[in-house]
Amino acid sequence: MNLNITVTDPLVTSLPIHALLQPLRDAFKCQQQVILEAPTGAGKSTALPLDMLDWSEISGKILMLEPRRVAARNVAQFIAKQRGCELGKEVGYRVKGDSRVSANTRLEIVTEGILTRMIQQDPELSGIEMVIFDEIHERHLTTDLGLALALEIQASFREDLKILAMSATLSGLPLSELMPEATLLKSEGRSFAVEHSYSSVPNQGHWLEHMAKVIINSLDQHSQGSLLAFLPGQGEINRLHTMLSARLDSKTSIICPLYGSLSAKAQDLAIAPAPSGMRKVVLATNVAESSLTIEGITQVIDSGYKRQARFNPKTGVTRLSLKRISQASAAQRAGRAGRLMAGFCTRLWSQEEHGRLLKADEPEIVHSDLLSMVLDAAYWGVKSLSELPMLTEPSAVNENVSWHLLHTMGMVNDSRLITRHGRAAHQLGCNPRLAHMLLLAKQQAKQQQDIHLAVLACILAATLESRSRSRQGADISRYLNEAIQGETRQQIRNWVSTLNLAALGNIELSDAVRHASNDNIAMLLAFAFPDRIAKARGVSGYQLANGSGVELANDDALAGASWLVVADLQETEGRSQGKVYLAASLNEQLFDAQLAGLVDSIEYCGWDDVKGRFYAEKQRKVGQILLTKEAIKVVDKRLIKGAILEQISLKGLALVNFDSKCQRLQNRVALAKQYCPEHAWPALDNDSLLNTLDTWLAPYLDDVRSLAQLQQIDCYTLLLNLLPWELQQQLEALLPRSWPMATGTQVRIDYDTNGRALLSVRLQEALGMAQSPVLAQGKLIVTMELLSPAHRPLALTADLASFWQGPYEHVKKEMKGRYPKHLWPDDPANTQPTKFTKKKTFSSQ
Structure with missing residues (x-):
């Protein structure tokens, strides 16, 4: 059913969404799925759920998913105020680490995977009548997965469950393909005219200084209203805050940062109206793009940048890079200036460059770490994310890396079925790596009869999950006392309770910190990050067990340590090595004790370029880091074969008799695939051949003992034999x-x-x-x-x-x-x- 209703008359009611309230009620009488497109200012996030509380046909609870914590809290506070009720009674919110709900809550605003966890714990969503997905165009992982699971529930357990998917724009969003039977409603937004100007940065190396000048000039030119500046991250916000503090009069201007890891009190200050007689300058990340009305804003200064996190499947590390925003994001940001009155937006790039920006942002599912999402999928009972009704197919490489890591940690079996260990890890509600550490720590604590070890693991996990930390260098032990204070203390208590650690003895967090030894810290972190055990190389560099390189600041207290376990690092675009943020020094003797399970003993054969011969040795390794080696005098031919294949992989097909005949055959087959794809032509390009050496070359290496003998192999015949006789004939006829x-x-x-x-x-x-x-x-x-x-x-x-x-x-x-x-x-x-x-x-x- 597709009712394409568009509201164009803003005079019908005070907010455009009011004109759709009755069509929405009518749609839900005959349909359980509705898609609502409502641009900025329509009132979809506030006026709509506010009105739904009075719908007689909704007797159960309404869940509304907001993709950002600050928006979830702000929307709940606003609706509760409009209802004249105390927050947490009829209207409440629940985000990670903070909630205001009660048994009487009828409208609950949730975020940060809360909905996913609620569905996993109660697949029938008992007592919940409607689920609203707000700002679905932002395409966060939690939103995509939450929608997929809600649709699964609706199709299997709860045909009566109502699902409302709301977006500021449907451009590039395949919602109608995912929900083909849904009713589609459209609303105009309510916003005032925004005057756009462009002020490109003369020197990209000093764009923050340019932004500071533009902000000051804009405040001078426009004497009314407050200003919202968009920046890529917390670091840039803090630096710009310092610049502006030195130039603006603190008696007439108040500078407020706004980003996700700020305390609730600081976020409320940024959102609230400016004090009487003062103007507010809000320095925000993209948390302020949508679902959030900041009082008094009439000016927007947009840097045009965002910080994008992209998972690197080769290293298992998320790489941060500074990227240009999309045109859709730029429109959302500019629209913040016109929420309350006519406004102004200055973009720090040229109008010509604006036309070259991407139309819309990539969804997180194509470039993010999928480990937690895949554990959720395994807990739900699927063996691939493709079995779920997803808006966008995930990165296949990233998903496979996640399944492999879960299997390595024993959370899924060979068939990708979740294990008992995996279920216990999921119940802890944290990153699977940290959950693995917590569960192993409990086992060790039982064996050693040391409650402090298990509590220490909870404190380390809280330290790593904390959204705000002081800066005391990379040594994680310096942050343990900080972790047992404030918001993270409650999270530690939650894990202690879930793990039932009280059964092991009396729990005192400060005692656990006091008894924390460096060996125990390193051991626990190695449980979570075995691929990030690191050995020193060079002055400040380290090689990780996964093969990549990282570096410490030269003046860091850990600099000079022979071994580390790196718990937090980031790769940055343009840098060859990642930067270590949190780590612990590691005693190498642990590899003969508690960490012996991470050590692999192998027989290795390689080629010595200097001596021109093969050699073999017994090696003990942690990942790709060599611990010890011992020569093997008699070299097994199996090892030589492996060494030959390794050399070919490293140095290419030039090591074998890969002559012009082979290259012509490669080119013929490539053309056959291009012009006659209806036949099942094998892939004979160099990359494919190097990736399949075990298949086409290895069987013919049994008697090869030297590189000279390798050159005598007839590679052309081997490649030709990869084509069945019928295809050989077909190739000769075609080409x-x-x-x-x-x-x-x-x-x-x-x-x-x-x-x-x-x-x-x-x-x-x-x-x-x-x-x-x-x-x-x-x-x-x-x-x-x-x-x-x-x-x-x-x-x-x-x-x-x-x-x-x-x-x-x-x-x-x-x-x-x-x-x-x-x-x-x-x-x-x-x-x-x-x-x-x-x-x-x-x-x-």
Whole structure:
């Protein structure tokens, strides 16, 4: 059912969404799914759920998912105030680490995966009648997964469950494909005119200084209203705060930062109206883009930047990079200036550059770490995210890395079914790595009869999950006392309760900190991050067990440690090594004790370039870090085979007898895949061959003992045999190795990497040919290289008919005197070809 209702008259009610209230009620009478498109200012996040509380047809609870914590709290506070009720009674909110709800709460605003956890704990969502997904266009992981699970519930357990998906824009959002039966309603937004200007940065290296100048000029030019500045992150906000504090009068201006890890009190200050007689300058990340009305804002200064987190599946680390925002994001930001009255927006880039910005942001699911999401999926009972009704397919590489890590930690079995350990980890509600550490710590605490070890694990997990920490260097032990204070203290208590640690003894957090030894800290972190055990190399650099490199600040207290466990690091675009933020020094003796399970003992064979021979040794390794090695005198041929394959992988196919015949076969098959894809052609490109050495080459290496013997292998035949006999025949028919000339000569066709088929032949043998040969069922024209009698190039053409009619005349005039004994006819297209001189040609006739 598709009722495309668009409200265009803003005079109908005070907010555009009011005109859709009745159509919404009507839609839900006959349909359980509704998609609502309502731009900024329509009232969808506030006026709509406020009105729904009075709908007689809704007797159960309403859940509304907000993708950001600050918005969830702000929306709940606003609606509760409008209802005249105490927050936490009829209207409440629940975010990670903070909630205001009661048994009487009818409208609950939730975020940060809270909805997903509620669904997992109660798949029927008992007592909940409607689930609203707000700002779904922001495409956070938790929103995508929450919607998928809600749709699963509706399709299986709760046909009566109402789902409302709301977005500021449906552009590029495949909601209608995911929910084809949903009713579609559209509303106009309510916003005032915003005047746009562009002020591109003259020097990108000093864009913050430029932004400070633009903010001060804007405040001088526009004497009314407060200003909202968008920046990519907390670091830039703090630096700009310092710049502006030195230039603005504190008696007339108040500067308020706004980002996700701020305390609730500081966030409320940024959102509240400016004090009487003062103007407010809010320095915000993209948390202020939507679902949040900041009182008094009439000016927006947009840096045009965001900080994007992109997961690197090779290292298991999330890389932060500074990126340009999309056009959709820029429109959302500018719209904040027109929420209450006409406003102004200055963009710190050119109008021409604006046209080159992406239309919309990428969803998180295509570039984020999917570990927690995959554990949620396993707990739900699926073996792949593709089994869920997802808005966008996830990154296959990132998902596979996550499944592999869960399997390594024993949270799923070989069939991707969740284990008992995985269920226990999911119940803890934290990152699976940290959950694994907490569960192993409890086991160790039982074995050692040391309650402090398990409590220490809870404190470390809280330290790592904390959204705000002081700066005391990379040594994580310096933050333990800080973690047992404030908001994180309650999270520690929650884990202590869930793990039932009280059964092990009396719990005192300060005692656990006091008894914390460096070895225990390192051991626990190694449980969570075995791939981030690090060995020193160079002055300040370290090699991680996963093979990547990181570095510590030279003046850090941990600098100089031989071994580390790195708990928090970030890779930054443009830097070859990640930066360590939190770590612990590691005693190497732990590899012979509590961390012995992380050590692999292997037999390794390699090639010594200096001595020109293979060598073999027994190695003990942690990931890719070598601990010890011992020479093996008699080298097993199995090890030599592995060493040969490793050398080929490292140095390429040049190590084998990979000649021009092999390359021509590669090019022929690549063209066959391009022009005749209906056949199952194998992948013979270099990357594919290197990735499948075990299949096509390894079986023929049993008797190879040296690189010289490797060169004697007939690689062309091995590659040809990758094509079944029928495909070999098909390839010869479509793209033959040679072309029969009328003179009886078989001329080789060269297929190059640019997709060209080249036939080089003496011009006299091409006489009488009306057109260039055509291959691949008429889809590929052969390029002909016409040669002189001395086999030197004369012309290159893929249109032989045109050559005979034009350029040939010039060739004939130049060559006739140089090669008078050879045939240069006036009508080449209708002359009998020959491979002899004129005398021999005519005598044979």
